[in-house]
Amino acid sequence: MSKGHELKIDRVEYVEHVLLRGLALQFPMLVKEERLCELRAWLNKIADELEGSLPKEKIDEAKSRIDIDKITMGLSKDLDYMGKRHFLEKITPWMVEHHMYSKHLGMVGRPDKLILIDGEIIPSIIKTGDKPRQGIWGYDRLQLTAYAMLVEEEFEVSVKQGFVEYVRFGELRDAKIKRWDRKRVLLILTRLKKITDGMLPGKSKRAPCEHCGFVDMCNMRKSLLSKFFGD
Numbered sequence: 156m157s158k159g160h161e162l163k164i165d166r167v168e169y170v171e172h173v174l175l176r177g178l179a180l181q182f183p184m185l186v187k188e189e190r191l192c193e194l195r196a197w198l199n200k201i202a203d204e205l206e207g208s209l210p211k212e213k214i215d216e217a218k219s220r221i222d223i224d225k226i227t228m229g230l231s232k233d234l235d236y237m238g239k240r241h242f243l244e245k246i247t248p249w250m251v252e253h254h255m256y257s258k259h260l261g262m263v264g265r266p267d268k269l270i271l272i273d274g275e276i277i278p279s280i281i282k283t284g285d286k287p288r289q290g291i292w293g294y295d296r297l298q299l300t301a302y303a304m305l306v307e308e309e310f311e312v313s314v315k316q317g318f319v320e321y322v323r324f325g326e327l328r329d330a331k332i333k334r335w336d337r338k339r340v341l342l343i344l345t346r347l348k349k350i351t352d353g354m355l356p357g358k359s360k361r362a363p364c365e366h367c368g369f370v371d372m373c374n375m376r377k378s379l380l381s382k383f384f385g386d
């Protein structure tokens with residue numbers, strides 16, 4: 156955008172992402188009030204609210220790609236497994252999109268949710284893409300770790316874990332914050348500094364191209380470096 160290109164945000168994948176995210180933010184209320192049967196109605200409501208700002212045919216197509224039964228099944232499974240109280244504790248935000256800034260790390264971040272359980276602050280992110288067979292994706296782990304580092308600096312606490320909500324599957328997964336990932340975050344910050352200094356990296360094999368508004372004009376290629384780091 157700084158080069159004068161316009162960001163297109165009407166791709167169907169982007170609209171789907173917006174719908175799923177909106178739906179995820181309703182999960183705590185729907186679980187608390189035992190109204191999971193209303194998920195489809197909520198999806199329609201969120202879609203209606205988007206009309207006017209995004210093309211209707213894209214909204215309809217995005218809606219048709221969302222499997223409400225799968226989401227309901229995933230949430231019900233988590234509910235059974237954790238029990239209502241514990242599950243609610245883990246998905247109910249203490250803060251939403253709290254903006255954090257660290258001068259020391261040279262990093263800003265806004266996790267989807269900060270969860271507070273027994274005095275422990277836990278960063279939580281909402282993901283609308285695929286889920287791994289077990290645990291969480293490596294890049295979600297790094298994102299959580301970066302948020303954990305910001306939380307530690309801002310609230311002067313130690314963060315031991317984070318959550319990821321894989322909305323498309325109605326599934327909540329947790330992950331420990333590891334020392335090795337903290338080191339990788341610092342390494343990435345060094346690489347980002349090079350980007351802001353003007354050196355663009357090669358394309359990562361997991362670059363979110365399907366959600367990207369610049370995909371039509373992008374000619375980035377995968378670099379040896381990104382292959383090496385496996386991101």
Ligand code: SF4
Pocket residue numbers: 358359362363364365367368369370371373374375
């Ligand atoms: S590599 Fe993919 S995500 Fe990155 S700018 Fe290009 S199209 Fe967008």
